[in-house]
Amino acid sequence: xxxxxxxxxxxxxxxxxxxxxxxSPISGHRSVSWYQQTPGQGLQFLFEYFSETQRNKGxxxxxxxxxxxxxxxxxxxxxxxxxxxxxxxxCASSFADLNTEAFFxxxxxxxxx
Amino acid sequence: xxxxxxxxxPVTLSEEAFLTINCTYTATGYPSLFWYVQYPGxxxxxxxxxxxxxxxxxxxxxxATYRKETTSFHLEKGSVQVSDSAVYFCALSTGxxxxxxxxxxGTLLTVNP
Numbered sequence: 001x002x003x004x005x006x007x008x009x010x011x012x013x014x015x016x017x018x019x020x021x022x023x024s025p026i027s028g029h030r031s032v033s034w035y036q037q038t039p040g041q042g043l044q045f046l047f048e049y050f051s052e053t054q055r056n057k058g059x060x061x062x063x064x065x066x067x068x069x070x071x072x073x074x075x076x077x078x079x080x081x082x083x084x085x086x087x088x089x090x091c092a093s094s095f096a097d098l099n100t101e102a103f104f105x106x107x108x109x110x111x112x113x
Numbered sequence: 114x115x116x117x118x119x120x121x122x123p124v125t126l127s128e129e130a131f132l133t134i135n136c137t138y139t140a141t142g143y144p145s146l147f148w149y150v151q152y153p154g155x156x157x158x159x160x161x162x163x164x165x166x167x168x169x170x171x172x173x174x175x176x177a178t179y180r181k182e183t184t185s186f187h188l189e190k191g192s193v194q195v196s197d198s199a200v201y202f203c204a205l206s207t208g209x210x211x212x213x214x215x216x217x218x219g220t221l222l223t224v225n226p
Binding site for chain 1: 147149154155156157158159162202206212213214215216217218219
């Protein structure tokens with residue numbers, strides 16, 4: 001079956017701009033989570049959506065937002081980009097049961113200049 | 114809150130050496146435990162998981178046992194190969210409406226021929 005698809009793979013943006021990243025989960029998965037990966041902070045949880053509802057949010061400023069559509073596809077948006085937002089953004093999909101694992105996409109590498 | 118502490122790297126081994134990467138956790142409730150692996154330029158792939166105490170997860174020669182009494186989930190492999198070179202992440206999840214993965218900082222493993 002098809003895996004988790006993230007688009008685009010690479011992005012270069014200027015400080016102050018905004019960006020939208022997209023994630024298509026595995027068919028049948030209703031939970032989509034987003035993570036930020038940086039060399040200094042490691043993998044940090046951004047938010048999780050289940051059936052179009054945000055159920056859980058990490059400790060990130062309000063510039064980071066997301067949404068999920070009825071087909072479970074998800075987007076995350078970062079407004080007023082800062083240099084520190086440069087990171088690999090990973091999306092994961094799952095059934096969200098305690099005992100099931102999350103499947104990750106290849107990520108979107110965002111560089112803010 | 115939940116947290117995962119894993120052995121700092123980098124770890125450099127010769128081919129066929131024995132590997133141990135230590136992982137301990139703190140969690141509210143009864144989490145599931147995972148090891149993920151990340152190859153250069155890729156997203157995360159599930160390596161193995163365990164969902165209850167004394168469960169042993171295994172895959173591709175890697176093993177880890179869920180030890181509730183010591184809150185540990187150490188990763189082991191008896192004979193590493195060059196192709197095992199990657200970053201390894203220990204993680205835990207709590208399900209339901211609080212579903213998310215909490216990761217350790219990651220351990221870079223390099224295996225030399």
